[in-house]
Amino acid sequence: MIKKPSLIFLSLLFFFSVSHAQSDGFSYRWQNVNGINIFYRTAGDPHKPVIVLLHGFPSSSIMYQGLMELLKKEYFLIAPDYPAHGYSDAPPTTGYAFTFDNISNTIDDLLNYLNIHRYSLYMQDYGAPVGFRLAIKHPERISALIIQNGNAYIEGFPEAQNPDGELQKYWRDKNTQYERGWIDYYRKASLISPEQRKLKSNVNPDRRNMDAEIMLKPGRLELFMQLWFDYANNVKSYSKWHAYLKKYQPPVLITWGKNDTYFTVPGALAYLKDVPKAEVHLLNGGHWAATEDDTVEIAELINSFFIRDVLHNDTTAALCNR
Numbered sequence: 343m344i345k346k347p348s349l350i351f352l353s354l355l356f357f358f359s360v361s362h363a364q365s366d367g368f369s370y371r372w373q374n375v376n377g378i379n380i381f382y383r384t385a386g387d388p389h390k391p392v393i394v395l396l397h398g399f400p401s402s403s404i405m406y407q408g409l410m411e412l413l414k415k416e417y418f419l420i421a422p423d424y425p426a427h428g429y430s431d432a433p434p435t436t437g438y439a440f441t442f443d444n445i446s447n448t449i450d451d452l453l454n455y456l457n458i459h460r461y462s463l464y465m466q467d468y469g470a471p472v473g474f475r476l477a478i479k480h481p482e483r484i485s486a487l488i489i490q491n492g493n494a495y496i497e498g499f500p501e502a503q504n505p506d507g508e509l510q511k512y513w514r515d516k517n518t519q520y521e522r523g524w525i526d527y528y529r530k531a532s533l534i535s536p537e538q539r540k541l542k543s544n545v546n547p548d549r550r551n552m553d554a555e556i557m558l559k560p561g562r563l564e565l566f567m568q569l570w571f572d573y574a575n576n577v578k579s580y581s582k583w584h585a586y587l588k589k590y591q592p593p594v595l596i597t598w599g600k601n602d603t604y605f606t607v608p609g610a611l612a613y614l615k616d617v618p619k620a621e622v623h624l625l626n627g628g629h630w631a632a633t634e635d636d637t638v639e640i641a642e643l644i645n646s647f648f649i650r651d652v653l654h655n656d657t658t659a660a661l662c663n664r
Contacts (some may be wrong), residue, residue, distance in 0.1 A: 368410070368414075371384070377434065378434075385411070386417050388418045390416060393461065393463075394458070397421065397428075401467075401549065402552060403428055404552055405549055406421045406632065409637050409641060412638065413645075425440075426566070439568075440572070442471045442575065442576060446473075460483055463486075464488040465489050466492050467605070473487070473492070485655070487593070489594065491599050491628075491629050494612075495584075495608070497612045498607070525567060532553070549633060592617070594613060594619075595620070595621050595623075595647040596621065597625060597639075598610035600625060
């Protein structure tokens with residue numbers, strides 16, 4: 343005769359299953375920021391050093407899930423989705439110009455809502471223009487910069503170097519033919535299934551599927567084109583970012599996928615002009631090094647970097663401010 347499980351047993355089973363489900367230390371939340379619901383994922387202990395992870399394009403905070411898993415025991419990690427990216431809402435069609443200035447302001451407001459006022463930044467691709475705006479606005483809040491294929495120097499941006507090139511011409515006159523070509527390319531790329539892409543076994547297809555789903559939403563590619571047009575203002579801002587680095591000399595760790603053909607190795611080495619003590623590592627990966635082959639190596643580099651260059655500085659600063 344098979345006995346039915348008791349209510350106590352079922353209660354204990356539920357308790358332990360819930361506890362196990364929450365033991366990974368991750369949370370997934372939305373915060374209304376000035377009328378836009380912003381999604382963010384967190385991991386780790388809020389009492390530990392904070393790292394804000396700023397994602398690239400076309401992507402979202404999901405690109406950092408694996409890296410966060412490796413770092414959550416030592417840090418408090420927060421990875422937001424920019425407006426119109428990932429699970430975050432698209433901004434309203436009026437009253438919110440879709441620019442890097444406004445995206446950075448939204449992330450700044452999110453961090454203020456969450457009472458996060460001292461943090462390091464992990465910046466990849468579009469994360470660099472978002473993060474450098476935060477650093478210039480609040481230099482006193484920045485513990486360190488971790489830069490992974492996030493460009494701030496024209497030396498690392500071959501496509502933008504030629505003043506008569508297609509990209510520079512687009513930034514000058516907003517060429518509609520260039521826009522249509524860009525939109526058609528991403529629409530076709532987004533329609534390719536993970537199986538057809540023949541992704542390597544270490545590349546999580548979940549991220550690629552999410553990126554494709556977002557890109558194919560009605561009007562989303564046209565919206566992202568506004569951001570690509572605004573990227574010209576990032577190039578114009580490079581000198582401001584250099585001045586910030588030169589003046590404040592924050593601890594800088596550069597983990598650069600050296601096979602990146604878009605943001606190239608000279609862009610990584612150029613940081614040494616303004617921050618000579620920056621730690622530079624050229625990894626055997628590409629633009630998405632943190633999500634593919636180099637995740638473990640990047641986590642190890644971050645841990646050693648913090649022990650050596652960041653934690654001591656933050657402790658000293660805290661003592662001086664008492």
